[in-house]
Amino acid sequence: MTREDWTHGNAARLLENGDEFFPRVFDAIAQARQWVLLETFILEEDKVGLALSDALRECAARGVRTVLTIDGFGSPRLSGRFLARLTQAGVEVHVFDPGRSLFGQQLNLLRRMHRKLVVVDDTVAFVGGINFCADQLLDFGELAKQDYAVELRGPIVGRIRSFMQHTAGDTRVPQDIEAPPPAAGKAAVLFARRDNKASPDSIEKIYRQAIRTARVRIVIANAYFFPGYRLFRDLCRAAARGVEVKLFLQGMPDMKSVRFATQLLYGHLLGAGVEVHEYCARPLHGKVAIVDDAWSTVGSSNLDPLSLTLNMEANVVIVSRAFNSQVARHLAALETECEIVQREKLSAWNRWPPLGSFIVFHVLRWVSRIGTWLPGRRQKLEVLPGRRQKLQVLAGSDGGARQPAPPLR
Numbered sequence: 001m002t003r004e005d006w007t008h009g010n011a012a013r014l015l016e017n018g019d020e021f022f023p024r025v026f027d028a029i030a031q032a033r034q035w036v037l038l039e040t041f042i043l044e045e046d047k048v049g050l051a052l053s054d055a056l057r058e059c060a061a062r063g064v065r066t067v068l069t070i071d072g073f074g075s076p077r078l079s080g081r082f083l084a085r086l087t088q089a090g091v092e093v094h095v096f097d098p099g100r101s102l103f104g105q106q107l108n109l110l111r112r113m114h115r116k117l118v119v120v121d122d123t124v125a126f127v128g129g130i131n132f133c134a135d136q137l138l139d140f141g142e143l144a145k146q147d148y149a150v151e152l153r154g155p156i157v158g159r160i161r162s163f164m165q166h167t168a169g170d171t172r173v174p175q176d177i178e179a180p181p182p183a184a185g186k187a188a189v190l191f192a193r194r195d196n197k198a199s200p201d202s203i204e205k206i207y208r209q210a211i212r213t214a215r216v217r218i219v220i221a222n223a224y225f226f227p228g229y230r231l232f233r234d235l236c237r238a239a240a241r242g243v244e245v246k247l248f249l250q251g252m253p254d255m256k257s258v259r260f261a262t263q264l265l266y267g268h269l270l271g272a273g274v275e276v277h278e279y280c281a282r283p284l285h286g287k288v289a290i291v292d293d294a295w296s297t298v299g300s301s302n303l304d305p306l307s308l309t310l311n312m313e314a315n316v317v318i319v320s321r322a323f324n325s326q327v328a329r330h331l332a333a334l335e336t337e338c339e340i341v342q343r344e345k346l347s348a349w350n351r352w353p354p355l356g357s358f359i360v361f362h363v364l365r366w367v368s369r370i371g372t373w374l375p376g377r378r379q380k381l382e383v384l385p386g387r388r389q390k391l392q393v394l395a396g397s398d399g400g401a402r403q404p405a406p407p408l409r
Helices: 017-030 047-061 080-088 156-167 202-213 229-240 256-263 266-272 305-309 321-335 354-367
Strands: 006-016 035-040 065-071 092-096 117-120 124-128 148-153 187-194 217-222 244-250 275-279 287-291 295-299 313-319 338-340 381-383
Touching (some): 006 017, 006 156, 006 313, 006 321, 017 124, 017 148, 080 092, 117 156, 124 295, 124 313, 148 156, 148 295, 148 313, 156 187, 187 202, 202 229, 202 287, 202 305, 217 321, 229 244, 229 266, 244 321, 266 275, 287 321, 295 321
Parallel strands (some): 035 065, 065 092, 217 244, 244 275
Antiparallel strands (some): 006 148, 006 187, 035 117, 092 381, 117 124, 124 148, 187 313, 217 287, 275 338, 295 313
């Protein structure tokens, strides 16, 4: 990343869970005049998805260009009626890499569009890890996900809008929003994305650079933690040189196999001086971090092989003492609902016997190369037929209801 990749003069506001995120997004959509672009990995046909459908259809009815992109693996259960109502109202519905199922199981698991992005006009953008489904709300119960997003205003909104237009295959911009959005605050913001061509390891490099230059503290809250060897080594080295390093990880996992892999790292992390805290109130789904007193990141990228080497991801990096302080307060509140992991209470395996240490370290050394082993393929974007279809159809599908396995995240 170069200096030209950063934008200055932005305002950033942290949003916690769907309870804060959805009202802000729906209010922005209601005020849209020209443009709404929305990408999400998971869209469910529940009260949140139905509310989003209503908001987008009303927006399109006002003559606002409205584009919804969903992932074919993450959003498989949407009915044909749900999708038809959107397209008939004028919403352009795109499905990223739609796949077929075999005996009810999806086969298109790898290289997913895992981003969660919203842009309204050139006024406001939202970036984070929150999907459009009811389990992102606290009233969902004990399985409600703990998650975060950031609301952005200022020149960075134009950067994100341009990216979303490009990924949708459309380079047109209404003339009255061609100028960069005006300054709205004091934050410097970098829009970081990971893909399988131009930026295959960009997010990992950004994390590693921040970790290597940390002087006082590193606090990471991440749902799925099994990084490559270099990032893992950088965290341990930071703790060894006296930096306070805290990890907030899942204590109530939504995927037990992933937590088992993460726990294999505990012995070495604790031995290096890293504090490991397990969040036990409900499933942790956030992907946020702070370094020292100015650097922060919020986005869709986990620190695991899928996010770091396979999925299409998007984070923002924000340099702002005020925003860093916002995130720090939220993470301090998160810590009150965590249990700290103590070395003496680890199982024999997690204390790193010689065989376990040998296996895990070699897995870590190779895990970041997984993406390069798999055959390359072009991601397909299907545009469902509707009243105002404008983009090229790159892959066909019937657009009807499907009955595959539930998405991973």
